[in-house]
Amino acid sequence: DVSHGAILYLEDVTVSFDGFKALNNLSLSIDEGELRCVIGPNGAGKTTMMDVITGKTRPDAGKVFLGQTIDLARLDEPSIARIGVGRKFQKPTVFTSHPVWENLELAMKADKGWWASLRARLDREAQRKVEEVLALLHLEPEAYRLAGDLSHGQKQRLEIGMLLMQQPQLLLLDEPVAGMTDQETMELAELLNRLRGTCSMMVVEHDMEFVAALAGDAGRVTVMAEGRVLADGTLAAVRSDEAVIESYLGR
Ligand code: ADP
Secondary structure, three states, X not given: OOOOOEEEEEEEEEEEEXXXXXXXXXXXXXXXXXXXXXXXXXXXXXXXXXXXXXXXXXXXXXXXXXXXXXXXXXXXXXXXXXOOEEEEOOOOOOOOOOEHHHHHHHHXXXXXXXXXXXXXXXXXXXXXXXXXXXXXXXXXXXXXXXXHHOOHHXXXXXXXHHHHOOOOXXXXXXXXXXXXXXXXXXXXXXXXXXXXXXXXXXXXXXXXXXXXXHHOOOOOEEEEEOOEEEEEEOHHXXXXXXXXXXXXXXX
């Protein structure tokens, strides 16, 4: 079975918009604990793929599974979020008028309603989790600052921390380093490398230095084009792949 050991398994997924196939028999799987980078030109279908995984868009055909048994194509967006698929969009969305630590606490209790969580007292376990994630994010010195006063890079890290508070099985990151300085980019790469093994991750990104920092020499990189997988392998292998060179440079 090809899906054995996979946290995410897509088989022959097709999504059409007015007859145009944004995804065209897309098949791909990610191993439990893996950090997979996905690259590809604009219009390749990367965002549509994330939309299908998170239940924002329903596939016209194909299989979308989390683990061996959870059929994501049958679930709605809130259910998919609840079972542990976290998605980070390009722009950071933090609670700017709340302190950093409170953003983490609110994220943990998101499923109980924001108002209830605002009034809730931190129990000891929640406190420990907030401290653990603050340390992981390297944001301990900023714990009592308002999230709105953080730098762009710090906000992006905080938002990833907010997703971590919900202990996701799979984290989807859409161009997380867009708009970041080189230093912020490398700090984020370090963070994601530290998270390796904690949860499985899929990172869609254009920044090749960032991809190189995540994939290293042996990590797998997936190249998408025209709604499907064009190539898959180490960064060095896909970079020298004829079809990849052609699709990036045009004919
Ligand atoms: P990427 O994220 O790789 O740039 P997208 O998934 O955003 O690619 O888009 C893939 C293709 O599908 C593009 O040609 C885009 O114009 C088209 N597309 C995406 N969403 C819609 C939509 N809601 N309606 C019509 N076309 C769409």
